[in-house]
Amino acid sequence: MIEAVTFWNEANNKSHWDMEVDPEWRLYADMVGLAAEAVKAQAPHVTRVLGGISPIDPGFIGRMHEFGALRDMDAVGVHGFPLDWNLWPLDSWPDKVAEIEAVTPLPVWVPEVGVSSFGAEEVQDFGLRRTAGLLLGRVPRIYWYSLYDLPQAWEATTRHREAEGSSYYRHFHMGLLREDGTPKMAARQFHEYTPDMGVCQWFHFEDHRLDDAVAWLRRLGVRRVRTGLSWADWLRPDAERWFDRMVSALDGFEVTATFCFTPESEGIQPHHTSAPRDPRRFADFCVEMMRRYA
Known part of the structure; x- marks a missing residue:
């Protein structure tokens, strides 16, 4: 069911990794290196990808090579949102990919790329068309973020909130769909880019949108889905039932699973972005996911 894994998510972004604890990413490199080695031993047929980075930083990839974190990786991931958060224009996508290709022999995936409809749905509609033209055929994998709007009652995974101004919102x-499940303008053209373009959709623990999401993915012709399996969630009561249900619901898709988020009880700091006290514990979680779902 799982045909690829990405290790962590945007570790070079302080919203997703505690750089005060690990300012040079040595602990991160140790953690994902051990995890990739363990997944390779348990499920060698599964593609192993360094979790997508944001911002796109060749220096970070070079550091991962230096620390040995890429030894058992098959690809590296980059994330980009030039119409919303990045300080570079949309048409620079090929150049940003080339910057990473210049520092690693590994293929470059784009596990997250997207455009918000915050200002106007027409902006997202244009952004999807232009992104597809720039990246389809240029990289081996691309996943549009996301299928659903984030519900207004939830929080975005960021430490900045209102300090970001409109960036947070x-x-x-x-x-591609509003919170209530109705389609936006860009959803009407998305089938033009599937199955080559996948979708990245994060599901929260016991997410009420799961079944409707699967129906929409099939309706849009999606074949490749990226989602997350949270180490922190794995320690919740009844976690096995939810994980089994989520992965079972995605049966029939080519699933890329992202392993991330430290349980408070395992972190150097009691926070989901913290490096774990023992990186082997993260590797153990990854192996357990492979045993169950690969």
């Missing part, structure tokens, strides 16, 4: 308008 753009998190809530990235979907």
